[in-house]
Amino acid sequence: MKRTLPLLLILALVVVFAYLFATKGVISAPTELRPLGKFYLEKCMIGGDFAAGSPEAVTSILWDYRGLDTLFETSVFFLAIIGSLMLFSFKVKEVVREQELTLVVRSVTKIAAVMILAVSASIALHGHLTPGGGFQGGSALAVAPLLVLVAFSRKILETSGLSLKRAIVIRSLGLMGILLTALLPLTLGGYIMQNLPIFPKYIADQLTSGSLIFYNVFEYLAVGAGFTAVFLLISIPEKNFVEEEK
Amino acid sequence: MSLFELFLWSFVVLALVATVLISLYGIAKRPNLVKKLIALTILGDTANLFVILFGYRLIYPVAPPVLAQWSESGVKELLRKAVDPLPQALVITAIVIGMAVNIFIAFLIIQAHRLYRSVDTREIAKYGGE
Numbered sequence: 001m002k003r004t005l006p007l008l009l010i011l012a013l014v015v016v017f018a019y020l021f022a023t024k025g026v027i028s029a030p031t032e033l034r035p036l037g038k039f040y041l042e043k044c045m046i047g048g049d050f051a052a053g054s055p056e057a058v059t060s061i062l063w064d065y066r067g068l069d070t071l072f073e074t075s076v077f078f079l080a081i082i083g084s085l086m087l088f089s090f091k092v093k094e095v096v097r098e099q100e101l102t103l104v105v106r107s108v109t110k111i112a113a114v115m116i117l118a119v120s121a122s123i124a125l126h127g128h129l130t131p132g133g134g135f136q137g138g139s140a141l142a143v144a145p146l147l148v149l150v151a152f153s154r155k156i157l158e159t160s161g162l163s164l165k166r167a168i169v170i171r172s173l174g175l176m177g178i179l180l181t182a183l184l185p186l187t188l189g190g191y192i193m194q195n196l197p198i199f200p201k202y203i204a205d206q207l208t209s210g211s212l213i214f215y216n217v218f219e220y221l222a223v224g225a226g227f228t229a230v231f232l233l234i235s236i237p238e239k240n241f242v243e244e245e246k
Numbered sequence: 247m248s249l250f251e252l253f254l255w256s257f258v259v260l261a262l263v264a265t266v267l268i269s270l271y272g273i274a275k276r277p278n279l280v281k282k283l284i285a286l287t288i289l290g291d292t293a294n295l296f297v298i299l300f301g302y303r304l305i306y307p308v309a310p311p312v313l314a315q316w317s318e319s320g321v322k323e324l325l326r327k328a329v330d331p332l333p334q335a336l337v338i339t340a341i342v343i344g345m346a347v348n349i350f351i352a353f354l355i356i357q358a359h360r361l362y363r364s365v366d367t368r369e370i371a372k373y374g375g376e
Contacts, residue, residue: 014264018257022249029247029255029304037301037330044331045313045321057311057331062338073339080346087353131310135338230349 040065053201054128054209062133063215067193071182074219078175081226085168088233095236101151109151116144124220128209134216138223145228154235167229174222181214247304255304262299265292279355279365283348290344294337301333 021027044050044057052060062070124137148157185194199210265288272285311331313324355365362370
């Protein structure tokens, strides 16, 4: 409670200065597109159809125009996860969980985890059509095992098939997919990470935006499983839970 | 643009500036390493929000940079009301890199705790780098 006064003071200062700035017109709100943003928007939507095969400008920039940037960003992210996997490769002593969470929490978690899986898959698979994408979907996916970890236990996650090893394998498969999708155009006479003439824009009359959907799906798997691996590492295994379940 | 809109916009910008200042205070003054890390994540997220804000347009109606059905007039309409897609694409990169750095720092803190049995910088400083 001792911090209430400073916080209220800061709030009051912000309100007063916001009013002063608004009346004086110090901070102007942007109403026009910047030239670079306009350039990208025009280039994404140009020429009778979509230049990158996707009606979504952000994903087009992310995996097509600035694709190499995203590729190396992904590699930095996974180097960090590999680093943490290495740093944390020691035995944690098991603890006894004194109290279980209530039935309400566990039932809600069961429903919510399934719904999170569905929503995250939708975010990732529609990444080339609507706002969203592989990374956003993957981070949403990782919330489901995190909820199960907190509401139930690490053992339950492992006995139901999501062990640390399996998470790392799924992550590696996703990364391998991204790498193969990036290198495949080279073998077909294109450039690295080339999108459209190499990959088909439509598959079975569905707009799949060339390589964008592959990147999104692989990134979804890699990020989701990578985060799950880190959560599994951070969590502490419980001693008594499995016996109680039986 | 009405005074109220400008006030709200200034309020958001100033609130973000205040958040940056508070997080800088947290990074500099808190002795607890975990609290330093929390302040650092707040700083990073605020910076990302700033970048998103620069790409926003204070107009009505405002649209995401998505064009569902291609047409000549549709592109013109989109350019009239869509937000800037570039900051959003850059922020995704920034978030991922920030997350990588945060994971790394979190594990450094765990390592410090394993070595010194404390996450308090004053306690760790007593060891004098040993």
